[in-house]
Amino acid sequence: xxxxxKKNNGLVPAIIQDxxxxxVLMLGYMNEDALKKTIDxxxxxxFSRTKQRLWTKGEESGNVLHLVDVKxxxxxxxxxxxxxxxxxxxxxxxxxxxxxxxxxxxxxLSHLEDVIESRKNSASEDTSYVASLFAKGINKIAQKVxxxxxxxxxxxxxxxxxxxxNESADLLFHYLILLQAxxxxxxxxxxxLKSREK
Numbered sequence: 001x002x003x004x005x006k007k008n009n010g011l012v013p014a015i016i017q018d019x020x021x022x023x024v025l026m027l028g029y030m031n032e033d034a035l036k037k038t039i040d041x042x043x044x045x046x047f048s049r050t051k052q053r054l055w056t057k058g059e060e061s062g063n064v065l066h067l068v069d070v071k072x073x074x075x076x077x078x079x080x081x082x083x084x085x086x087x088x089x090x091x092x093x094x095x096x097x098x099x100x101x102x103x104x105x106x107x108x109l110s111h112l113e114d115v116i117e118s119r120k121n122s123a124s125e126d127t128s129y130v131a132s133l134f135a136k137g138i139n140k141i142a143q144k145v146x147x148x149x150x151x152x153x154x155x156x157x158x159x160x161x162x163x164x165x166n167e168s169a170d171l172l173f174h175y176l177i178l179l180q181a182x183x184x185x186x187x188x189x190x191x192x193l194k195s196r197e198k
Contacts (some may be wrong), residue, residue, distance in 0.1 A: 004034060004076040011047060012077055016089070018070040019082040021104045025089040026097040028057075030079060035070070042067045044083055063087035104187050112173070116180055133177055141189045144174045 003012060011029040018025055028046035030038070034054050037045040044065035045056040045186060058064035064084040085102070088095050095102035106113075119130040133141050150173040155164040179185060 001070070001072045002076055003032075003035070003072060003079075007077050010080055011049070014044075014046065014079040014081050016044065016065060016081050016083055018102055019084055021102055023096060023100070023105070024098075025065075025083070025085060025095070025102065035079070038067055038081070039070070044081060052127050057089075058086065060086070061091070063089065065089070102191065106186055109172075109176070109186060111178070113185055114175060115174055120180055130177060134181065138178075138181050141174070145171070145178050148174050148186050 005012060008029075010031050012031075012115045014028050014030045016025045016028065017023065028044075029049060030045075031047040034047045037054060037056070041056070043056050043058070044067055045054055045166070047053070048055045056064070064086050065081075066086065067081065068084055069082040070079060071082075085095075089102070090097045090099070092099075094100070116130055119126050119128050120134050122131065124135075133144065148167065151167040152164070152171050155167045176186070179189070
């Protein structure tokens with residue numbers, strides 16, 4: 001890598017990202033020696049601007065960052081370091097230096113899971129469709145998933161893409177409800193799929 005260390009007195013910013021969740025965990029600075037040590041040891045090492053020395057993340061706490069990948073940005077002056085963290089990243093004990101949980105996010109689907117969970121938890125006073133399904137119990141929810149799955153298969157064999165996509169959305173929506181009725185979320189399914197990866 002042709003890294004430009006000259007712009008910032010021999011240092012470059014290093015954005016630390018969880019290789020699995022893709023969440024940004026922290027920002028540190030590296031000089032040439034810190035990057036070399038990181039690559040050699042596979043443990044992320046920074047140059048401390050306050051201590052004026054190299055320090056390996058977790059050298060005291062044990063909360064190390066295991067190196068997965070290093071990428072250089074288009075201006076050759078910022079690093080993206082993908083890691084597998086061991087323990088919390090922030091020295092204050094949180095998962096990230098922004099005090100956020102380092103949980104897997106699935107964009108809109110995570111938001112949808114939160115809405116479903118909220119309606120499940122307030123089912124007694126909620127009049128929504130989701131709350132009514134939870135009130136009817138697991139058999140009704142499972143039945144809806146089965147019905148939607150059949151409709152997806154039927155539409156897959158047809159040529160109407162709009163109907164296929166709408167039925168697929170209905171299936172996924174009802175499946176998310178079924179997962180929560182059983183006490184699970186998308187993360188649990190993702191973990192099963194990851195365990196099968198070869």
